[in-house]
Amino acid sequence: MSELLRDLWYFAATSRELKRGAMFRREIMGEPVVLGRDANGAAFALRDICPHRAVPLSAGRVTETNGAQTVECPYHGWRFGTQDGICKQIPSLVDGQPYEASRIRVRRFPTHESNGVVLLFVASDPRAIEEPPPPPEFGLAELTQPKFVIERTFAANMDNAVVGLMDPAHVPYVHNQWWWRPPSTGKKLKQKRFIPRERGWAIERHQPASNSLAYKWLFGGDVTTEISFMLPGFRWEVVETPKARLFTLTFLTPENENSTRITQVTYWRDALLLDVLKPILIPAGREFLDQDGRMVDLQNTGLAYAPSMLWIDDIDVQAKWYLKLKREWVKSREEKRDFVNPIEPTTLKWMS
Ligand code: FES
Ligand SMILES: [Fe+2]
CATH class of the missing domain: 2.102.10.10 (Rieske [2Fe-2S] iron-sulphur domain)
Incomplete structure (x- = not known):
């Protein structure tokens, strides 16, 4: 569990x-x-x-x-x-x-x-009254108001929800709608540099996948993106040009052992095309989460039999890191010492 x-x-x-x-x-x-x-x-x-x-x-x-x-x-x-x-x-x-x-x-x-x-x-102590440590810093800076928020509840425990969220290999199969990743795109070699960050890691700033049509349309040439993950279940993705910034912040929150709330908050600035496209972006974002949600439901029909699961390199390395970070968090609490990020800078490769 x-x-x-x-x-x-x-x-x-x-x-x-x-x-x-x-x-x-x-x-x-x-x-x-x-x-x-x-x-x-x-x-x-x-x-x-x-x-x-x-x-x-x-x-x-x-x-x-x-x-x-x-x-x-x-x-x-x-x-x-x-x-x-x-x-x-x-x-x-x-x-x-x-x-x-x-x-x-x-x-x-x-x-x-x-x-x-x-x-x-x-807090781990329900009676604790001390002031909590400072809240996580995502680097939203001037993005004070969300443009829209999408929310779903997945019938999954927190770990399966997090692992599903960070899994790069499902994208060409689950999110293969024509305007994002048409099946005709074919798979490409992805090679990305991962670096440790506070209670998590980041994919170092890079040019987004050339096979992603949507980014090309929305931002033109000079785009970079950076994706970060932080315990317990925060993922944020920044897409920016020298002028504009798009920020998608995803929160995974356990409701209980079998149910996880996913909240996706989207911000941007100086991206006129995004303002115009907002009425399309909202249903598109919902469709993304629904695609993941349907796969979670399908996975549950298998998980009902408590099978063991396989983690393979390099595609499931992030899932393994997540579990490693969790173990270190628990241990550092038990031993009343500072958390030490166990992740080393690494380049991961996969086809997707
Ligand atoms: S005041 Fe009696 S139940 Fe709350
Ligand atoms: Fe997904």
Whole structure:
């Protein structure tokens, strides 16, 4: 079974999903989480189980209690701070009843919001209250607003979802639509330089595959691209010319052991043609994810029999790296030491 990594940041929601004064429930890492935005505009994430009698807080409302932003449970009206999870009020108490509300706390997940995305930190200790380490840096810089977001839920555990996402050999078979990779394209030798990066690796900046029609149309000649991966499941791809920039950021988030949310956030600037093509790009992006999703479903019919799987060089090296990084992350936590990236710079070759 795939082990879920903790003490890391995960995707929670897009900024647009969090409306002021509203909240909703989402399963993340096997936990029900209520995600919302309080009246001050601050995003929040709490365990969506009232510590009193287990009713989902997401069914309640966002309200103010003595100057603090709180979530009110719909069952008996207990109120919990949106930013600290501490109980601020137990309405039924009368004088002389000794319960101290502030000693009751619902798990709070630290959040970080930037570039239209809200991340949440999942500590290994559910009672941890220390400040989390800084959130991951993707290099979005001036790309503050996503142009569009596509989301799917795959019936796959996190490991199979990540491995499927980074697998270069499936592209000519699964994504062979005429405008991207027509079957007539034929396969070419790919040779790419991989370098270690923070908690992951990157394919060094290079010219995109000459057999990708779409890039040629959209950007003309002088294009370079760079693809990066970071634990626990972040992948980003930058395509740029001296003038324009296209940035696709993909988040994989475990809902539970059998289900993984995939969220693809796309940004660009100074690419007029992309603005014009946006109504086509959105369904095209959805089709890409659906193609992967159908393959996941098909794979599940085989995985039901718990077969062993084969990893071959060089095409599955990235999958092996991912598992290696995971092991090192777990070990470094256990041994309370810094994470040491086990990946060495490597050139990988394959036909695709
Ligand atoms: S169940 Fe939440 S206040 Fe009672
Ligand atoms: Fe794919």
